[in-house]
Amino acid sequence: MPELPEVETIIRDLEKKVKGKKIKEVIIKERKLIKSPPPEKFKKGLQGRKLIAFERRGKFLIISLDSGKKLVIHLKLTGMLIHCPESRPLLNHTRIIFLFPGKTHLRFNDLRKFGELYLVDSEERIKGIKKLGPEPLGKKFSLSLFQEMLSQKKTKIKPLLMDQKFLAGIGNIYASESLYKAKIHPQRAASALTKEEVGKLYKSLREILKEAIKYRGSSVDSYRDVGGKKGDYEACLKVYGRKGKPCYNCGKPVKRIELGGRGTFFCPNCQR
């Protein structure tokens, strides 16, 4: 599942591969993924336009066009953006195709069809973006701000980290991994964390996200970069997906519980 590091990897790849290119044509094979405007208008608004700027906000990709409009994409669980020659056969789950001159495609592949595409005047018009919390790697996200944010929340820390309105871009993998690194039990009440623990969590969160970007993300499930390759951070995961396997720190088995309806991995011995 693409989270902040995976989306960051993709947006950087896109900038390298398609910046300045003009969209010749858009082929929509799955209309329901186009959330707004209606598919025909979406298509007309993109055809003939150049892609000029690339940014990430939370798990959203925001691509600015020379018309001033923005193409906004959320990959959800299984969305992928693949840049390839137009001669490569389509997959069953190729949903949207952007054609470029020079016989290349940018394809939106999405097995589960949960992905979302928008063409908007401003990304602020998208509710999910407007309500996003701070960027965990952004300048405004200071330790004192994090302390303040946590002190007001009585909810469990792990689901809270994944709440996009609280912090932008953290998903199931990096929430579990950050808490493991900070040695904090995922069920702890946010407001009950000590100052030291908040400090450790702040540091862990940012270090892990930066490291995961360096490694081009984790390919748990089906994530691929724009070239179709897996990320290398998977091998660095300490608890996620390791139920029953020995904790790298103490050797006791990693546990999986459900929190907020999500699988949560942790070491009951190391995380208190």
Added chain:
DNA sequence: AATCGTTCCTGATAGC
């Protein structure tokens, strides 16, 4: 404010 269930979708897996 917090929590819960439901919805979207389909491949993988478990059980028979």
Added chain:
DNA sequence: TGCTATCAGGAACGAT
């Protein structure tokens, strides 16, 4: 072997 039931998972939404 082959069928069927169950499940995961990001985020919005409504209900409690």
